[in-house]
Amino acid sequence: MHGNNDAVHLIASTEERRPYKVYTERNLDSIEQFLALPEDMQFDIRVVASVLPFRVNEYVVNELIDWSCVPNDPVFRLMFPQKGMLQPGQFDTMAKLHRNGATAEQIKEAARKIQHSMNPHPAGQLALNRPMVDGKIVSGMQHKYRETALYFPSQGQTCHSYCTFCFRWAQFIGDDELKMAATEASTMHAYLKQHPEVTDVLFTGGDPLVMKTRLLKEYLEPLLAPEFDHIKNIRIGSKTLTFWPYRFVSDDDAEELLALFSKITASGKQLAFMAHFDHYQELKTDVCKEAIKRIRATGTMIRAQAPLTRHINNDPDVWVKNWETQLSLGIVPYYFFVARDTGAKHYFEIPLAEAYEIYRQAITRMSGLGRTVRGPSMSAGPGKVEITGIADINGEKVFCLRFLQGRNPEWCYRPFFAKYDEKATWLDQLEPAFGEEKFFFEDEYQAMFKAADTAAA
Template structure:
């Protein structure tokens, strides 16, 4: 069958009343819009609060002046064009600036705010950097969305990475199975390519992004099955999003459904304070309660996710909450000595990011100087 039709002009989404389309066009002029008729068909247009609509369709609330375009300071870790090296064993290779759809909550919207055409990147400098560092065992290919690249173009990147002996894991981060499963179902060359490079000794991991259980349609599940049959290992990550999955019942349904189809939950991320994302933000402490309540409705395989913030200093897991304090631990860190570091803060119910807690400390709202020094976040690398 023919694949979905892509739409980049919000004024052509006929399900939206004409007057509203014009208002939303103002938002799309700042933060680009891109979707397809398959994904738009999943939206209940009679419900203005439909969660899939919130994922794909612009909202005037995006124009609120809140957050930054590089909320996790990714630019501080750029080591080659389109490549970041934040953690010792892992590099992030941005293969493309284009996605099958632009998530309204995207934390890399700076890459495509003023661009709607695919950009083919020369990754030779990236490959050279990886080749010269034997400590790198993991390469995460992301973007943009790598699976939106033509298969021959993606294969050229995967092939070059696979030639590096010390790289054992290739990860591909993608929302294509949710946004356009027909990209996988209608191109047998893609699973065939994955099967050539996902070997018993060196697996390819597909890091999917399903945010809501309604995205797990029959075509999406069949696409995931094709990826698994090609030898890829699947895992899912999603941010916690207000109005999308911030209900424990909905989140539990998502976790369970993912475990059933073999894409077990991997990370539940606190939504980054990116420009345009204020209306998606759930306070950290509320998010932790939602996460724990959702897990209580799940079996073991659906409980494996980590609730974390992808902070400029590392992945900070939220590990506990009591009447007075909230407890964090560095699940991963830019500085090796911080990995596993345990941190205790006074509760702050309105906090939406780790910096909200450290700001309280810096402003002197706790008096113990020794405690203040202990929980100060590490500086960015020089």
């Protein structure tokens, strides 16, 4: 596939540069379609956008959203804040401030209180996941699972657009205390040299592909040196194929980016593009399909994941079409997540029993190639916990669970059971089955917290 680089170069050079135009809370009135919405809907969006981060670009507005279906269009709900994303009391507080002409500072202060109540950093990511070099915490890096380290380059701590359900929303609200970002690539490289057990590095954000290629090279190219031979897989977590596929087609450094991808794969390392498609509607444009072709032509593997979210994709038919479309474009369906316990979770969450049934109905309609999707998976504090079934064992109805990843690798693929609860939406709402007092991993997990507190002190 590497032989296609010349073709990619020629195609890219004939494309006309597409200007990138972004809209935020401050210039909502610049969106023609927004101004055509009913005034009460416009007001609701403004109110919620003053609490939850809002950012969208003209490609999404003009080519992905079907405005004739608003407010039920899935991409509209994915991008534009909805009234129900705040609890009734929270919405009323913010709406009153807006109606009474409160100052920007008063609105910001009230919003901060709500934001800090929305579990901005779920799964213990600040307390437990922070690696150290020479006794100092490596800022902007997480190491939760033995083989995989996550890195948050400071230049990638935004996205081309923001998903309303994003579990990393706290990165985008301007509160430095809630940010995870690194400013020096050298510190990451030093940590990786000291940890040969790490085989995978995931560059994430925000979205690292908002960065110019020249900056991305500073992080990625050193990993091709012999001292990093233990790094077998480089992953880039990005939703750019949905939000700005022109990044790979007509941006001024699109060719340079594709050349970097080719250089990585030619080195013998796997480059995995961890894409994110919540709905098949995101895959419909010609430019998205062209971008996918170009990425794959570099030898890069594209895997796709997304959470199950109410109001956007809580229908097995949507997932079947989503996965089938991905397969037709050469993308590997990867993870089917449960919506994280953060932000506007109450708006998006779906009981685990319902999530499992949606997954089961969808996956049984896929061929073997499409059954690569793992889930429903909760990225919880102890690890990634998969619901493998609902069963009746000795007269007790239970959830059958296992770790796909764990803070202790020995926890993985060991089955355990929780009492069936039709209302539970997250791991911490489940209770052990069969009269057990606690799940098998709980004591060790709590000991990890204590050890982290001691180290921080």
